[in-house]
Amino acid sequence: AYPIATDADVRPALHRLVADAQYLYGTREMLRIVSASSSRVYRYVFDQRRNGGAAAPIHGDELQYVFDNLDASHRGRQRPSDAADSTLAREMADAWVRFVASGNPNGGDLPAWPTYDPRDERYLTLGKDPSVRTLGAQPALDMIRDYYDRKRYA
16 A cells, blocks of 8 residues: 555655554545535645745644634744735635535635535645545555454454
8 A cells, every 4th residue: 555666665655654544544534424424524635835835734734724814823933925825714714604604615716615425535625726626546545444444343
């Protein structure tokens, strides 16, 4: 599930394994469980590179956008933002307000946000160019699920 060809591939493969085990696997499994009893489940992936920078976002970076509060200190420091950040923050905050009020985040300037369905696993990516994408096959997440299932029932 995490192929490597050289010693240099080990560290990136371990990073992917930890990210998958700690974040992506749990998110996918929770979405699958909740969507079985509710049709109002939405998934997003935050992919905004703050101030047009090169650094990919990390866990929790979207929170200032959700609350449209880009000027707040983040992880102990001020971070610059640009017009694209401000636009996305406004759109995200508006979507979250709509979701809280009605159970549906749709209705603003973002693309139509599909409800989560485990058969196609569509989600809205929130970043420079918000768009709907499909998660697709995830053999690494399936491997983690199978590992936990074996441990649970061993």
